Amino acid sequence: MAPKQPPLDAGGSRRDFMRNGFGSFALVCTFAAQSSLRGSEVTKSSAPATSAGRRFQAASPFTPFTRDLPIPPTAVPVSTKQGVDVYSMDITEGIAEILPGFETPIYGYEGVYPGPTIRATKGRPTIVRQTNKLAFDSNVHLHGGYVPSAHDGHPMDVILPGKSFDYTYPNKQDAATLWYHDHAHGRTAHTLYYGLVGTYLLSDDREEELGLPTDPEFDLPLVLADHAFNKDGSFRYAENVDLGFRGDTILVNGAVSPRMSVKRRLYRLRFLNASNARSYNLKLGNGRTMLQVASDGGLLERPVSRSTVLIHPAERVELLLDFRGFRPGSEIVLQNVDGESAGTKNVLRFDVERGGGAEEFRVPRGRMRTLEKLPAPNASRRWDLGLSTSNGVQWRIADRGYDPDRIDVRPRLGTSELWQWHNPSNRVHPMHLHGMLFRIVERSTGVVHPADRGWKDTIGVLPGETATVQPWFTPYTGRYVFHCHALEHGDKAMMLQLEVER
Ligand SMILES: [Cu+2]
Incomplete structure (x- = not known):
């Protein structure tokens, strides 16, 4: 039996739209309507208003600065074997209380949104066993991670419903804020929107030496x-x-x-x-x-x-x-x-707040790190970013749409190239390269901002801009993708494939 597809549009008629107009909001809907993402469309059933519901009638659920910032739970390893932390997560449906007094059906890692925060340490591998409890294919991409191709969450490497996959993350790169999310081909706009995102915070000794806050409270x-x-x-x-x-x-x-x-x-x-x-x-x-x-x-x-x-x-x-x-x-x-x-x-x-106690962390002054020097580029490529309307509305990179059976670039391991993103469209295209990092070399819109001169895995290419980046094809061989991270663009074919070869 074919797996059930996620609902394509959970929206109803415009009458069902709850606008964010916190100044003039009046609660006119039924409190705590129960809905579910299960099946091919959202089902709704009404429940009578409760006293809790009436309490919320005075204020709009959109009133800013009324709720305390939620902190996603920190994932706890189920075991630690020979220096490897093993986690286990279910990719599943859940209910979140996003608007006070309302239930919002989500997809979530462990059923929560955002998913649990994984705190990892450089040099200490992690294994995350992901079990797909949804009714359709899913997978997990560790965004920004140096991850072997088979564990990268390539759009075609999916976990079937009811199955599990052990993602192995070597954690051999420097400390960084990484994140994990669904990457099953063609539906990321839907699945990330409904909650399949979480952060993965990789730490190392350098940030400790610098005195940067590492206590989860700060x-x-x-x-x-x-x-x-x-x-x-x-x-x-x-x-x-x-x-x-x-x-x-x-x-x-x-x-x-x-x-x-x-x-x-x-x-x-x-x-x-x-x-x-x-x-x-x-x-x-x-x-x-x-x-x-x-x-x-x-x-x-x-x-x-x-x-x-x-x-x-x-x-x-x-x-x-x-x-x-x-x-x-x-x-x-x-x-x-x-x-x-x-x-x-x-x-x-x-x-x-009042008080706070003695500060144990420091504001770094001066040099924090020395960025590795890239090898001289041995090729230069231009990627035009554009819209195509010949087969419905789709996006293209160099006039190509995604084809999982085609490899678009075959760079050699350890080499680098200059990639020029040319964006004549009137949309921002956040272009992302899987499994490796790049540096921004040049922008037609002005000098590269000092904050953009570090290691990057995504660059927002502005409307009308030509931006040149220098990817470094390391540390692994294998098949990866690069694509636009405006999710509707990536889903509609704005993605190509590279194979790093020895
Ligand atoms: Cu785009």
């Missing part, structure tokens, strides 16, 4: 994603292959524009843009600066002071925020200045 992941809701509280998704999905509400770790209670201490905030297609331009209230210490592939050479931070889908940015200089009771809002509405502008508010 070192935490912040998963950004824009969503929309039906009146029963379920996620609303409508496919738009050209623009990509745009929601009217920003979630941070699965809560609407939450508040985060902070001590007068130093915090290391690891932002992940897990949105389908939205970019964020983060800015602190009153234009205070933020200190960026790391990007996709780990530490920058030097910390970079930033007044705004642009983060495209799939990118990670580590920011140090120092609340020691703030008076207790201070409220500092982090905004997305590119948002088009209150719901897409308000990201997070930091509420400074």
Whole structure:
């Protein structure tokens, strides 16, 4: 029997749309409607209003800065054998309380959104046994990881329903904020939107030497994603292959524009843009600066002071925020200045508490690392990014759509090339390379920002821009993909394949 497909559109009619208009919101829907993602469409049944429901009628579930920032659970190994930490996760359906008083059906690792945070250490391998309890194929890609091809979560290497796969991660790279997510071909826009994302925080001795916060209380992941809701509280998704999905509400770790209670201490905030297609331009209230210490592939050479931070889908940015200089009771809002509405502008508010105790971590000054020198490039390639309408709306790289039976590039292991992303379209294309890292060499839109000069695995190629990157085809041979991480673009064929050969 063929596996059931995920529902293509869990949205109902426009009448069912619960808009994020927190200023004028009136709760008109039935409280706690039960819905399920099971089967080919969302089923709904109504339940009577409860006292809990009435309590929420006074305030909109979209009112910003009312919920405390949720922290995803930290994964605990089921065993440790000969220095290898073994984890076990179920890829399954779940229910999340995203809007207070509502139940939102999700897909989730361990049934939660975002999935459990895996904290790994350089030099200490992990094995993650993933069991697919969904009714359709799934797999897991460790985004940004140096991972052998067979464990990379290639779009065609899927876990069938009811089956398991042991993903082995060598963790031989430098400390970085990695993340894991579904990569089964053609449905990532849907499955990531409904919750199949989690962070994987790889640490090493260098960040300890630098005194960066490593205590989970002060070192935490912040998963950004824009969503929309039906009146029963379920996620609303409508496919738009050209623009990509745009929601009217920003979630941070699965809560609407939450508040985060902070001590007068130093915090290391690891932002992940897990949105389908939205970019964020983060800015602190009153234009205070933020200190960026790391990007996709780990530490920058030097910390970079930033007044705004642009983060495209799939990118990670580590920011140090120092609340020691703030008076207790201070409220500092982090905004997305590119948002088009209150719901897409308000990201997070930091509420400074009294006290905090002695600081044990340090703000790094000067050089944090020396980036490895890449071998001289031995080829130069140009990849044109464009839309095709000959077979429905699809996206193309160099006039090609994804074909799993075709290898588009065969670089030699250990070599490097110059790859020029040429984007004549009017969309941002966050181009991502699996299994290896690159550096940004040149941008037609201006100088390469100091914060973009570290190791990268994703670059947001802007409308009209030509950006040149230098990938280093290391450390493994084998088949990998590179693709646009605007998920609707990647699903609709904006993906090619490389095979690294010895
Ligand atoms: Cu794209």
